[in-house]
Amino acid sequence: MTTALKELIRDPTVAELELVARYAGLKADPRRERLFEAFAKTGLPHRRIEGWRWSDFRAAVKTLDSSKTPPAADPLAGEVATLRFSPAGYTAPKSLPPGLRLLPKEDVQAAGGAEDFPLGALAAALSNGTLLAEVSGEAPVHLHMVFSGPGAINASRIVFLLRPGAELHVSESHLGGAALSAALIEFTLQKGARLHRTVYQKGGAGEAQAITALIEQDAEAHTTQTVLAFGAGVTRLETYLTHRETGSNAELNAAYLAGKGYHCDLTSQVRHGARACITRQVTKGAVLDGGRGVFQGKFIVPRNSGQQSDASMQHNALLLEEGAEVFAKPELEILADDVQCAHGNTSGALDANQLFYLRQRGIPLEKARALLTEAFIAEALEAAGEHEDVLRNEASKWLAV
Numbered sequence: 001m002t003t004a005l006k007e008l009i010r011d012p013t014v015a016e017l018e019l020v021a022r023y024a025g026l027k028a029d030p031r032r033e034r035l036f037e038a039f040a041k042t043g044l045p046h047r048r049i050e051g052w053r054w055s056d057f058r059a060a061v062k063t064l065d066s067s068k069t070p071p072a073a074d075p076l077a078g079e080v081a082t083l084r085f086s087p088a089g090y091t092a093p094k095s096l097p098p099g100l101r102l103l104p105k106e107d108v109q110a111a112g113g114a115e116d117f118p119l120g121a122l123a124a125a126l127s128n129g130t131l132l133a134e135v136s137g138e139a140p141v142h143l144h145m146v147f148s149g150p151g152a153i154n155a156s157r158i159v160f161l162l163r164p165g166a167e168l169h170v171s172e173s174h175l176g177g178a179a180l181s182a183a184l185i186e187f188t189l190q191k192g193a194r195l196h197r198t199v200y201q202k203g204g205a206g207e208a209q210a211i212t213a214l215i216e217q218d219a220e221a222h223t224t225q226t227v228l229a230f231g232a233g234v235t236r237l238e239t240y241l242t243h244r245e246t247g248s249n250a251e252l253n254a255a256y257l258a259g260k261g262y263h264c265d266l267t268s269q270v271r272h273g274a275r276a277c278i279t280r281q282v283t284k285g286a287v288l289d290g291g292r293g294v295f296q297g298k299f300i301v302p303r304n305s306g307q308q309s310d311a312s313m314q315h316n317a318l319l320l321e322e323g324a325e326v327f328a329k330p331e332l333e334i335l336a337d338d339v340q341c342a343h344g345n346t347s348g349a350l351d352a353n354q355l356f357y358l359r360q361r362g363i364p365l366e367k368a369r370a371l372l373t374e375a376f377i378a379e380a381l382e383a384a385g386e387h388e389d390v391l392r393n394e395a396s397k398w399l400a401v
Contacts, residue, residue: 019153031108069205074144076198080140085145085147089128090156100135100141103134119212125155135163162195167195168194170195170197172199182212190221198225201230201235203233211237212238228391243272246276247276254282255377286373302336319347319348
């Protein structure tokens with residue numbers, strides 16, 4: 001690494017110096033340097049950067065000591081092919097679905113616009129290589145992301161290429177175990193391809209997690225994404241989706257539950273880069289005293305290519321106790337004039353009349369609160385298909401504590 005690149009991080013922290021040392025120990029590659037440079041321009045994101053003012057990774061990640069919290073259990077583990085990721089890389093089962101082919105790349109692959117997602121760029125720069133997965137039929141696969149062990153940081157990058165008409169059912173469990181973990185997961189959907197993505201995230205109160213998803217869709221492609229996040233010391237789940245051709249469709253749903261000492265940031269950006277594309281987004285959250293929830297959603301509709309766009313964004317949050325924090329920033333950047341676009345945002349407490357109704361029927365207060373909260377977030381989990389019951393069960397466990 002060049003001296004000039006080191007100097008890009010202004011007043012580096014101990015953790016940032018450790019990241020520089022990690023990078024310096026990797027095989028030199030111009031594309032790796034380009035990715036690390038995209039990260040180094042900001043270093044660990046902090047509150048002085050507009051898009052990160054509520055998610056200060058620099059303040060949270062003091063050093064890259066090993067995590068004191070063991071990884072969470074994986075509720076999505078099942079009979080489908082499972083790719084297991086760890087600091088040593090990944091392992092794949094001997095038998096894969098007929099429609100799935102893995103093509104590991106030892107060299108680093110470029111990522112356009114890396115400055116927009118610095119922690120995703122960090123994941124790509126520090127990864128041992130890129131796992132390319134080609135989907136040509138219908139394929140189910142599970143990503144088991146556990147980073148326990150001697151390594152205090154783990155980075156991984158997976159790229160899915162969905163051929164025309166292909167259908168991918170991918171579930172992801174991001175279970176913590178490292179002081180800092182960063183994952184970059186990319187999906188390219190060719191004409192008529194369909195993506196069903198389910199994400200489960202749970203980390204320790206002393207950990208930092210960043211999960212960045214890049215999704216690009218061609219004509220008549222369709223994405224359904226469901227996220228259930230419990231946060232960590234600081235957590236950021238990012239989705240950057242681009243409609244590249246006419247008739248692309250996306251449904252982005254998420255629920256977050258943040259307890260004391262836990263932080264969960266759901267950030268998304270959808271670009272309507274072609275005519276007559278549809279986006280539906282619903283995010284629900286519930287936060288306890290000492291917890292923090294963050295929602296940042298943005299729709300971009302260009303003047304010419306974005307005509308006839310149909311997009312809606314909704315974020316609703318419950319502050320279950322005094323001391324809970326929720327920060328929301330929904331945005332519409334619309335330059336086209338033939339569109340149907342809307343957004344909404346609410347935050348507040350549980351309905352006192354509904355609580356009274358349940359209490360009058362002999363339901364204890366804590367049970368009544370849990371029932372109402374579960375019903376509140378249920379809408380965001382309905383599109384998870386076979387995983388809906390599992391996600392709702394995990395949410396119920398959190399609410400029962």
